[in-house]
Each structure stands twice: as C-alpha cells, then as structure tokens.
Amino acid sequence: MIGIKSFGAYIPRYRINRNTIFSAIGFLGAIPMAGEKAVANWDEDSISMATNASIDCLRGIDRSSIDGLYFATTTQPYVIRQNSTIITTALDLRDETRTSDYVACTKSGTSALLAAFDGIQSNNSHDIIVCAADCRVGKPGSPQEQHFGDGAAALLIGNSNVIATLEGSYSISCDFPDRWRSTEEKFEHAWEDRFIRDEGYARIVPRAITGLLQKCNLTIKDIAKIVYCYPYPRDYPNVAKKLGAEPSQIQDNLLAVVGDTGAAYALMMLVAAIEEAKPGDRIIVASYGNGSDAILFKVTDNINTLAKSIGVRGNLAKKKELNSYEKYVAFRNAIPVDVGMRGESVPYSALSLLWRERREILALCGSKCQKCGKPQYPQQKICVNPKCRAANQMLDYRFSDRQAKIFSYTGDYLAASVDPPNIWGLLDFDEGGRYWFDFTDCDLEEIKVGMSVELSFRRKYLDESRGIHSYFWKAVPIRS
Amino acid sequence: MAKGIRDKVAIVGMGCTRFGERWDSSGEDLLVEAFSEAVEDAGIDPQKDIQAAWYGNVFAELGLGSTAMPCAQVLKLPFIPVTRMENACATGSEALRGACYAVAADVYDICLAIGMEKLKDTGFGGLPTSGPGPKGRFTWPNMTAPGGFAQLATRYFAKYNLSPEEGKIMLAKVSAKSHYNGSLNPKAHLRRAVTVEQIMNAPIVAWPLGLFDSCGVSDGAAAAIVVSAEIAKNFRQDPVFIKALQICTTSGEELWHTEWDGTYIATTTHAAIAAYREAGVKEPRKEISMAEVHDCFSISEAIAMEDLQFSARGKVKDDIAAGRFNLDGDQPVQPDGGLKSFGHPVGATGLRMMYEMYKQLQGKAEQPERQLKNPELGLTHNLGGYPAMSVCSLFIVGH
Numbered sequence: 001m002i003g004i005k006s007f008g009a010y011i012p013r014y015r016i017n018r019n020t021i022f023s024a025i026g027f028l029g030a031i032p033m034a035g036e037k038a039v040a041n042w043d044e045d046s047i048s049m050a051t052n053a054s055i056d057c058l059r060g061i062d063r064s065s066i067d068g069l070y071f072a073t074t075t076q077p078y079v080i081r082q083n084s085t086i087i088t089t090a091l092d093l094r095d096e097t098r099t100s101d102y103v104a105c106t107k108s109g110t111s112a113l114l115a116a117f118d119g120i121q122s123n124n125s126h127d128i129i130v131c132a133a134d135c136r137v138g139k140p141g142s143p144q145e146q147h148f149g150d151g152a153a154a155l156l157i158g159n160s161n162v163i164a165t166l167e168g169s170y171s172i173s174c175d176f177p178d179r180w181r182s183t184e185e186k187f188e189h190a191w192e193d194r195f196i197r198d199e200g201y202a203r204i205v206p207r208a209i210t211g212l213l214q215k216c217n218l219t220i221k222d223i224a225k226i227v228y229c230y231p232y233p234r235d236y237p238n239v240a241k242k243l244g245a246e247p248s249q250i251q252d253n254l255l256a257v258v259g260d261t262g263a264a265y266a267l268m269m270l271v272a273a274i275e276e277a278k279p280g281d282r283i284i285v286a287s288y289g290n291g292s293d294a295i296l297f298k299v300t301d302n303i304n305t306l307a308k309s310i311g312v313r314g315n316l317a318k319k320k321e322l323n324s325y326e327k328y329v330a331f332r333n334a335i336p337v338d339v340g341m342r343g344e345s346v347p348y349s350a351l352s353l354l355w356r357e358r359r360e361i362l363a364l365c366g367s368k369c370q371k372c373g374k375p376q377y378p379q380q381k382i383c384v385n386p387k388c389r390a391a392n393q394m395l396d397y398r399f400s401d402r403q404a405k406i407f408s409y410t411g412d413y414l415a416a417s418v419d420p421p422n423i424w425g426l427l428d429f430d431e432g433g434r435y436w437f438d439f440t441d442c443d444l445e446e447i448k449v450g451m452s453v454e455l456s457f458r459r460k461y462l463d464e465s466r467g468i469h470s471y472f473w474k475a476v477p478i479r480s
Numbered sequence: 481m482a483k484g485i486r487d488k489v490a491i492v493g494m495g496c497t498r499f500g501e502r503w504d505s506s507g508e509d510l511l512v513e514a515f516s517e518a519v520e521d522a523g524i525d526p527q528k529d530i531q532a533a534w535y536g537n538v539f540a541e542l543g544l545g546s547t548a549m550p551c552a553q554v555l556k557l558p559f560i561p562v563t564r565m566e567n568a569c570a571t572g573s574e575a576l577r578g579a580c581y582a583v584a585a586d587v588y589d590i591c592l593a594i595g596m597e598k599l600k601d602t603g604f605g606g607l608p609t610s611g612p613g614p615k616g617r618f619t620w621p622n623m624t625a626p627g628g629f630a631q632l633a634t635r636y637f638a639k640y641n642l643s644p645e646e647g648k649i650m651l652a653k654v655s656a657k658s659h660y661n662g663s664l665n666p667k668a669h670l671r672r673a674v675t676v677e678q679i680m681n682a683p684i685v686a687w688p689l690g691l692f693d694s695c696g697v698s699d700g701a702a703a704a705i706v707v708s709a710e711i712a713k714n715f716r717q718d719p720v721f722i723k724a725l726q727i728c729t730t731s732g733e734e735l736w737h738t739e740w741d742g743t744y745i746a747t748t749t750h751a752a753i754a755a756y757r758e759a760g761v762k763e764p765r766k767e768i769s770m771a772e773v774h775d776c777f778s779i780s781e782a783i784a785m786e787d788l789q790f791s792a793r794g795k796v797k798d799d800i801a802a803g804r805f806n807l808d809g810d811q812p813v814q815p816d817g818g819l820k821s822f823g824h825p826v827g828a829t830g831l832r833m834m835y836e837m838y839k840q841l842q843g844k845a846e847q848p849e850r851q852l853k854n855p856e857l858g859l860t861h862n863l864g865g866y867p868a869m870s871v872c873s874l875f876i877v878g879h
Contacts (some may be wrong), residue, residue: 342609345613350614361619377736384659408634409631410686422621460618
C-alpha cells in the first residue's frame with residue numbers, strides 16, 4: 001500500500017503579533033489580520049527549515065533505505081545549485097538518492113508529494129522524503145507581510161508500514177496571475193485581493209475537492225477532515241460549508257498562529273490533521289497556487305504505533321514572542337543593519353573543500369575510533385584520546401542527531417551579529433565527543449552549564465558578494 | 481642527552497617602542513624605532529655585527545605583508561638570513577626563540593629578534609578575525625577572543641563556587657593593578673589608573689568579561705640582540721641570561737576530548753613544568769621574582785598564576801586580594817602594565833615582556849617607583865589561541 005510512513009514539521013521559535021507589524025507601518029491597504037505569525041530566526045531559511053522538518057520526520061527511522069528527496073518552496077536560496085541536494089547532504093543520505101526541487105508556485109508542496117507517489121508506484125524509488133518550506137518576505141507595510149508565515153513540513157513516502165494510504169488525487173493547473181515575482185526581485189507582487197479570493201481561491205479550491213470526490217466516488221460526508229488552503233480567516237469555513245461539510249470536518253487553518261507558509265502550507269495543515277486522526281479517517285488535502293492539487297488519504301492502524309515526532313502540535317507549543325518589528329525586518333534582511341567593519345569582511349568560501357569534506361561539514365560526521373570507541377569531531381586520522389592515539393582506525397560517526405550538554409558558554413558582544421550577543425560555547429556530547437558551536441533560538445539568561453541541547457541545521461553566513469549561502473549546525477536548548 | 485638552553489645565551493641589547501594607537505607611525509617606523517634602540521643599547525654595528533635575524537609578525541596583511549623581506553628591507557639587513565615567525569600571541573617569543581637557538585647551536589655569535597604589529601589600520605576595534613582557515617570558516621562558531629576567554633571565567637567560577645559578583649571582583653583587582661602599573665610607564669598604551677568600581681561597571685564585551693577585563697589593541701615593536709653566553713660580557717657588564725625557553729602547543733585534547741575541565745590552560749601547565757626543570761627552579765612561588773604574563777584578559781592572568789604554580793589551584797583569589805602580584809607585593813606581575821595597559825601588538829608582545837624583565841634585572845626601569853628591588857629571576861609567558869586550543873611560550877631569565 002502506497003502512502004505516508006512518517007511525518008514531521010518545523011515552525012521557527014519566534015512569533016510576531018500582527019499588531020506589532022501593523023503598528024509599525026500600517027495603512028488602509030493592510031487591514032490588520034488577527035493573531036500572530038511564525039518568523040524564521042535570522043539564521044534560518046527554507047533549506048534549513050526543510051532540513052529540520054525532515055529530521056523530525058526521520059526520528060527513530062533508519063535513513064539508509066531512503067532513495068529520494070523532493071523539496072518544495074518558493075524561496076529557494078539558490079537558483080543554480082540544487083537546494084534539495086544540500087538537504088540530502090545535511091541529512092547524510094546516500095548519493096544514490098533521487099532529488100528534485102519543486103519551485104515557483106505555492107502548490108509545489110503537493111506537486112512534490114504526487115511526484116513521490118508516482119515514483120513509488122512505478123517501483124523506481126523505495127522511500128522518498130517530501131519536504132516543503134517557505135520563508136517569504138513581504139515588503140514592509142504590505143498585506144503579505146502580515147499574511148506570510150514561515151515553516152516547514154516533511155513526509156516520508158513509501159509502500160510499507162504506512163500510516164495513511166494514498167486513495168486518489170485530482171489536479172488543476174491554470175495560469176491564474178494572482179501573485180508573481182521575477183528572479184531579480186525580493187518581494188512578491190499581487191493583483192487586487194478581491195480578485196485573488198473570489199476568482200482564485202473560492203473557485204479553484206472547491207473545484208479540486210469536488211473533482212477528487214467524484215473521481216473517488218465519495219461524498220463530503222465520507223471525509224473526516226478537509227484540509228485546504230484559503231488564507232481568509234473570516235470566509236475560511238464557508239468554502240467547506242458550501243460543499244456540505246460540517247464545522248467538525250474542517251481542519252484548523254493555522255492562520256492565527258503560523259500564517260500562510262506558501263509551498264509548505266498544505267503539508268503543514270495535513271501534518272496537523274494526521275496528528276489528530278484515528279485509524280479509518282479519510283483526509284483530503286487541497287493546495288493552492290496556479291491551480292490546486294487535491295489528494296485523498298485514509299489513515300491506517302499504524303498511526304497508533306508510529307514513533308512520536310514533534311510535528312505541528314509540538315512546534316506550536318515551543319514559541320517565543322518577537323516583540324520588535326525592527327528585529328523582524330532585520331532578521332529578514334529587509335533593512336540594512338550595520339554589523340561593523342568586522343562583520344563586513346566575509347572571507348571566501350572554499351567550495352572544493354566543502355565538496356571534499358561535505359559529510360564532515362554539512363552532515364556533521366566526525367570519527368569514532370575503532371580501538372578505544374571515542375567519538376570525535378572534526379574527523380581525525382589519529383585518535384585524540386591520549387590513552388589511545390591509534391592511527392587510521394576511524395569510522396565515520398554522525399553527531400547531528402545526538403544530544404549534548406553545555407560545557408561552557410558566553411554571550412559575545414564583539415562577534416558581529418544581527419541579533420547580539422552571539423551565544424556560543426563548547427558542547428560535550430552525551431555519547432562522547434566535544435566541539436564548539438554557535439547556539440541559537442535561546443536567550444543568554446536561560447543558558448546554564450550542563451543544560452541539554454540538540455543540534456539544528458542553520459544558515460552560517462551569507463556571502464552576498466559571491467552569492468554563497470553557507471550552512472552548519474547550531475545548538476538549541478532542549479526545553480521540556 | 482640534551483641539556484636545554486640554560487645559560488647558553490644572553491641578551492645584550494633591547495629596544496621597545498611606545499605602544500599605542502600610533503596613527504603617526506607606519507610599521508616601518510616602528511621596526512626602525514625598536515631596532516635602533518636595541519642596536520644602540522648593545523653597542524653593535526647593525527651592518528657588520530648581526531649575522532641572522534628572526535622577525536615576528538602575525539597579521540601580515542595589516543602590516544608590511546608576508547615573509548621576512550619587508551623587515552630586512554626596512555632595516556637594511558645586509559644579505560643575512562632573516563626569517564618571519566608566526567605562532568599567534570607567542571610570535572614575539574618565537575622570534576626570540578629562533579635567535580636563541582641559533583646562538584646556542586653555535587651557528588652564529590650575534591642574532592637579532594624583532595617583533596612588530598601594526599593593528600590600528602583595520603578600521604575597527606579588537607583583533608581581526610583570524611585562525612580558522614577555510615574549513616573553520618564553515619565549522620567554527622562566530623567567535624572572538626573575549627568570547628573564548630570568557631568561558632574560562634565561567635568554568636572557573638563554577639568549579640570554585642565563586643558567585644558572579646565574587647568572580648568579577650577578583651578579575652577587577654587584576655586589571656586595576658595592571659592599569660596602575662601602566663600609569664607609571666611612559667611607554668605604555670593605556671596610562672590611566674582605574675578603580676575596581678569603574679572596572680565592574682564597564683560595558684560587557686563577552687560575559688563576564690567587560691571592557692576593562694580586556695587588553696589594549698596597539699601598534700608597537702620590540703627587539704633583542706642575542707649573543708652566546710661566553711662573549712656576553714664583551715658587550716656589557718649586565719647581560720641577561722636565558723635560563724629556560726619553552727613552547728607548548730595543544731594536542732587537540734582540550735577541544736576534542738572530554739577530560740580537560742576548562743578551568744586551567746593545559747599548555748601553560750605543561751610549559752611551566754618543563755621550564756622550571758630547565759631552569760632548575762624548585763619553588764616557583766618563591767624563586768621567580770617577577771613575571772610578565774599573557775593577560776589578554778583579566779581571567780587569563782588569574783589562571784596563569786595557578787598554571788605557573790605561583791598560586792595553588794583555586795587559590796589565586798586570595799593571592800590577588802592580598803596584593804601578592806602588585807608592584808610592591810611579594811611576586812610582582814605585569815610591572816610594566818601588561819597587555820592590559822602596556823598594550824598588545826601581537827608580534828611584539830613577547831619581546832616587550834622580555835624588555836621589561838631585562839630592564840628590571842639591570843635596575844634600569846625608567847621611573848624609580850617602577851624599579852623592583854633586586855629581582856633574581858624573571859618569567860615571561862605568552863598564550864596564543866583560545867583556552868580550548870592554545871600555544872604557550874615561556875622564558876625564564878636572570879643574571
């Protein structure tokens with residue numbers, strides 16, 4: 001049976017209240033939306049969030065059987081250099097993994113999902129990760145600035161031990177010109193919002209859902225949960241009601257707590273729906289963006305035994321309010337921020353070195369000495385243990401999914417950062433090994449020696465003059 | 481069996497520029513200033529007598545560029561071997577080490593060691609980022625030297641149950657002492673005495689280290705003329721003899737293994753044991769009359785007191801409080817003001833420290849109130865890198 005084997009999500013720690021945004025630059029065109037939205041930290045983007053959602057999805061799962069990864073976004077950091085392959089490297093997947101980027105459209109998340117199902121169905125792939133993330137920046141003062149939220153979802157697709165089977169799909173594609181952005185632009189343009197809502201969402205999404213139901217010979221009453229993209233809070237339930245659905249069948253739209261997460265939006269809501277589902281439930285998910293993909297799933301008994309991921313629910317519980325609009329626009333590089341001459345000097349990035357040592361850098365693979373068993377990072381040829389010193393007896397050893405404790409730390413005000421002080425320190429891994437890391441998603445006051453941390457994949461720096469996005473792992477406190 | 485460096489080499493001339501923000505002086509000017517004083521002090525002919533030279537300089541691209549050629553060109557050294565040394569903050573001492581070893585090996589009679597750093601042409605405060613190399617740019621944190629040494633403080637405070645307040649006061653006393661010493665020294669960069677209260681209230685650079693816990697970033701140069709011990713008295717009646725000379729470099733254990741507890745410097749601890757053995761020092765707390773140690777930060781000096789066995793582990797706070805390391809204390813440390821107050825042009829620092837030991841041993845500290853009474857042995861100590869990965873240099877000198 002083809003379907004979803006596991007799921008994960010990632011929502012950045014910070015949430016900004018939409019009133020904070022509106023009170024900074026509000027005008028008539030930007031009527032304040034209710035609630036808050038999720039905001040990526042300054043060191044996050046769609047690649048890093050998709051990686052972290054995939055890690056959540058792969059909790060307790062052997063990564064060696066995975067032979068595909070599809071990444072969907074509209075905010076891919078690279079136009080040339082495949083973004084999904086950076087994710088597979090970070091996840092330490094095999095080179096024999098089929099990868100693809102699904103971009104330029106907010107329905108690309110479901111497009112990637114359908115492509116994965118096709119890959120499994122044709123027996124060309126065994127297990128495929130579909131991850132979607134978006135980190136869209138609305139122009140300061142624009143409606144999009146309130147509307148867009150940041151986040152990611154990941155689904156593992158395969159044909160055994162599935163928690164939800166694929167029952168059918170129905171796709172519509174049309175060049176509906178509601179939003180656009182050309183390659184050289186930072187911010188999206190949009191046509192009049194009433195056109196987008198009434199001629200776009202309100203026609204296309206119901207058409208896809210109805211088409212799917214007819215194709216599968218089902219009625220709306222057969223569906224436990226309807227998940228659909230329609231980012232207008234007041235009208236949202238009416239779309240499903242017009243199709244005959246009861247309020248209990250309508251999935252919460254995350255708009256008041258996360259926002260519209262673009263290519264990740266449909267999949268994040270799907271993850272949230274699966275989290276609440278019970279065996280036998282049928283779930284429809286319908287995306288939006290130059291058309292719509294509507295997909296039907298049926299939840300299986302395996303849902304009860306799947307290892308717990310953090311998911312949407314867990315991520316929603318982990319949050320901190322960002323109460324400064326200025327910080328928010330600085331995080332998104334929407335205003336120039338002075339990092340001093342020290343911060344301006346970005347050294348060149350040795351990409352041939354990055355290639356040679358990609359497992360060590362992007363997958364955080366160190367060494368484990370076969371003689372004394374000591375894990376060590378970075379990779380060593382001669383064992384660092386003074387009682388061992390064995391030469392050339394090392395096996396690769398991945399640190400990225402292991403917990404550590406803070407050995408020492410500081411808040412460094414001299415290190416250039418858009419969010420000073422830069423907190424960094426040494427970590428001792430619970431299963432052995434020590435190295436120094438930047439810390440992120442934390443406040444200096446809460447950090448203590450001995451505190452447990454896990455690693456999160458983050459942007460390390462952006463070399464604007466050479467167009468290089470650099471990534472590495474940072475420590476994040478584990479908050480129970 | 482090798483016998484070490486003890487009493488094989490002597491310093492017969494030294495020079496040191498005023499350290500500071502030398503907006504008026506180029507790297508070339510600083511080299512000539514230190515060199516001229518050293519040559520005159522030794523009474524030698526720079527064209528005829530110097531047979532080989534070692535030039536210490538860390539940030540080549542801020543100074544005169546790479547290699548030893550700029551130094552040889554500026555000083556007009558006449559087609560002799562000149563070598564550029566770089567080993568982080570131990571660089572000046574490495575230059576002196578090269579000169580000492582060449583003389584000890586009986587390859588040359590007279591050698592020059594000179595160190596220079598021109599740091600104030602960066603356009604910003606603090607040291608430029610350096611060290612990680614192309615791989616470290618991908619894998620090192622966004623870190624600075626104060627951030628690294630701050631963690632030595634937090635680990636130390638935790639191990640010895642010092643409250644942040646107690647720890648900060650201990651460190652403030654270290655800096656207050658060095659500022660006072662520097663205020664007496666006409667060649668020092670920072671010449672204003674500050675109170676413990678001012679130090680405690682200064683802005684934080686990297687918690688718990690504040691502005692006054694951090695050393696100056698300075699321009700400057702220093703130089704030494706080194707000769708074999710047998711001929712030293714031909715140059716002057718009060719040469720200063722090298723008793724020990726050690727370099728110790730991290731083995732990787734501190735940062736990559738999990739046994740180091742982060743409350744001491746492994747390299748200094750090892751180097752001290754080796755240096756005391758080489759010099760025949762049994763009780764460093766009693767026998768070392770004075771020291772210039774690498775106080776890039778106040779915590780670095782405090783920890784060095786323990787690593788050098790001047791204070792017992794965990795007890796330096798009591799010695800600091802008792803004034804042991806003050807100019808009028810039992811074991812003066814940083815009599816010239818230290819990195820804290822005299823300044824820290826990296827490539828010159830080790831030689832600047834030696835300049836102070838040399839003058840003190842000769843009884844020639846410029847101001848009478850700075851002169852220590854009958855010092856027997858002086859120690860200089862540099863620490864390059866970070867607590868978790870460091871290089872240490874140690875010299876012991878005496879009559």
